[in-house]
Amino acid sequence: MPSSAEPDSILSELSKQLGLDLLGYDQRLLQPRIARVLKQTHCKTIAELTKWLSGNPARPAEVADLLLVASTEMFRDTQEWGILKSRIFPSLVAQNRFLRVWSAGCSHGAEAFSLAMMLDYSFEGAHQILATDIHSGSLKRAKDGWLIDSVAAKIPDEYRRNYLRREKERWSVSPLIRSTVTFCKLDVLSPFRQSEFDLVACRNVAIYFSADVQRDVYRRLALALRPGGVLFLGRTEIISDPIELNLEHVEGNFYRRITTQASRDGTRLAS
Numbered sequence: 001m002p003s004s005a006e007p008d009s010i011l012s013e014l015s016k017q018l019g020l021d022l023l024g025y026d027q028r029l030l031q032p033r034i035a036r037v038l039k040q041t042h043c044k045t046i047a048e049l050t051k052w053l054s055g056n057p058a059r060p061a062e063v064a065d066l067l068l069v070a071s072t073e074m075f076r077d078t079q080e081w082g083i084l085k086s087r088i089f090p091s092l093v094a095q096n097r098f099l100r101v102w103s104a105g106c107s108h109g110a111e112a113f114s115l116a117m118m119l120d121y122s123f124e125g126a127h128q129i130l131a132t133d134i135h136s137g138s139l140k141r142a143k144d145g146w147l148i149d150s151v152a153a154k155i156p157d158e159y160r161r162n163y164l165r166r167e168k169e170r171w172s173v174s175p176l177i178r179s180t181v182t183f184c185k186l187d188v189l190s191p192f193r194q195s196e197f198d199l200v201a202c203r204n205v206a207i208y209f210s211a212d213v214q215r216d217v218y219r220r221l222a223l224a225l226r227p228g229g230v231l232f233l234g235r236t237e238i239i240s241d242p243i244e245l246n247l248e249h250v251e252g253n254f255y256r257r258i259t260t261q262a263s264r265d266g267t268r269l270a271s
């Protein structure tokens with residue numbers, strides 16, 4: 001693979017141009033995508049690619065598109081969303097009538113809209129959802145509030161009837177649902193100030209990071225939760241030793257933030 005021979009300094013230079021910290025990503029997953037970019041741009045090395053990128057201000061966004069995996073679905077992993085609805089949300093709502101939720105790495109918004117629909121349809125009380133991603137193109141699509149047929153197909157009937165309207169070839173998400181979600185750009189690899197969330201969903205995002213970086217991201221996401229708040233990860237994302245991050249495993253892909261005292265004592269809170 002042409003790119004693997006390049007020193008980190010060149011990868012750092014490329015990171016600067018793209019606005020992505022490429023050194024934080026799992027190189028085994030990243031390198032094949034970089035190799036594809038090199039092929040498409042007819043560059044032989046990353047050094048050549050960095051020169052090519054500076055030739056046109058639109059190019060960095062195009063290359064970032066090819067490197068970031070934007071695939072997403074409404075209610076992705078049905079079983080986990082079942083747990084969220086039947087056990088996680090009821091316990092969070094019982095503790096707090098106003099839920100603060102964060103979808104970190106929200107792609108085109110499907111995850112944030114799924115959270116908003118479930119909360120509005122099944123739970124009393126108010127909520128506010130922050131949805132963030134590093135990729136500006138995905139965020140623009142999310143803010144437009146349109147879903148294509150293949151994405152809308154995954155939505156349970158009761159939500160489709162209440163929250164989607166057919167317009168031309170697409171589905172538009174209702175103003176009610178859109179009004180509860182705020183989209184903005186945020187890189188989870190950079191320091192962030194978000195805190196006191198009841199639920200943080202960061203699904204199928206950290207899977208692309210190297211193991212050390214993954215752990216650091218989980219640690220900082222855990223700190224963004226209020227004690228008792230819950231972290232919702234992707235199906236293949238597992239935290240070993242959650243107690244070190246002030247988390248306890250609840251079930252499935254859900255981890256709860258425990259109090260600092262309980263963590264120091266090594267004790268677990270009741271589920």
Ligand SMILES: C[S@@+](CC[C@H](N)C(=O)[O-])C[C@H]1O[C@@H](n2cnc3c(N)ncnc32)[C@H](O)[C@@H]1O
Pocket residue numbers: 068069070071072073076104105106107108110111132133134135138186187188189202203204205234
């Ligand atoms: C595979 S999608 C997952 C989308 C959604 N969470 C889901 O599970 O359906 C991964 C998303 O993570 C975003 N992403 C990648 N690196 C990121 C970073 N450093 N900070 C924030 N978002 C990032 C990508 O732009 C992409 O939208």
